[in-house]
Amino acid sequence: MPGTLVEWLDPEDEVLVVTTGAQFGPYAVTLRTLAAAPPEDASWEDVTELSVVASTEVAIGELIDGPEEWVTVAPGHHRVRVSARGRTESAERERTFPDDDLDLEDEVPLEHYLVEMWPAPPAPPVVVRETSRHAREVVDPPPPDWPQERGPGLIAAHAVAADVRREPGCRVLSGRTCDVRVSAEAPLTPTRTFNRIKLANGWPPGNGGSLNHNDTVGYRASYYADPPDSDGLAPLLGTIETEVLEIAVPKRFVVSWNWRVAGPGGEPFPGNPRLLPADSRVTMTFAGINGAGQEPRTLVAVLHSAVPEEWGDDLTNLWDWDLAQRLRL
16 A cells, blocks of 8 residues: 555455554544545645445444444445544654643544545555655654663663573573662653653663553553564563552652563563562652753652662663653653
8 A cells, every 4th residue: 555644454455544643642533425526625734545345334443442433335436535634743742741641532633534435436546645744754764863871771781681591601690689770850840751751661672562551559561571673573582570569640650570581482471480589679759850930850760679680780771771762852
């Protein structure tokens, strides 16, 4: 499928996916069934047309939650025009996090979609136009703007990965523990800093997992421990598992932390053994340090206690990298 706006989900071409800017919305969506092709509207940034075959009904809804609306259409071939605007602004808002505890779904939608459908003979898909910055960056991503802490962090990640894989020359964990302390300043309010850093886990090479919003005591998360420089397909080193122990927005956040080793092929099985005999603990504190009338500024401090002594320096560099990456504006 040409362009960045739509793609088919399955080989049977029954589910058409609209690719959004923000992952979680909110979105404003309008569906129109028409008798003939409508005139083009230049106010839409990204527009794609394609042909579909319908039976009697068409459903529209979220990919995870399923159909929300069903529309009756005449059986046969139809042309569909999908128009979008606001993908860039919506994605940027989601990346910067709210400055309070409101769910993004309670925000005013910045991302708007119009789906128009009318009877028409089949024709190849065509990108009418793609003018948004979001579309351009999907096609030609800008070079990564890595923080300087990534260099030492990658060296540390390779060392830890060698230990977990038990590669020749790796370190053998003695069972002795130490504490790791790092801190960083952010030109943000304490609440916005809190909302970013509460998702940190000390392993920035990771990508995905079984996550949650970390907003309730007892909530658990499992983060993929991807290898350093992973393409997302390499076997996992395991999973980093946390459980929320304390939460006081926006001043303090505490989780337990442990590493569950991967299976022989990198499988993150919940029954695999944990690397640490007892959970370590991550304590995060947040304090506003700006004076009256000054721009917001927050000091975030992380204490990761009872970690393997052999990993003390490595986890220091990994936490420095994780904080720097999450606090980039």
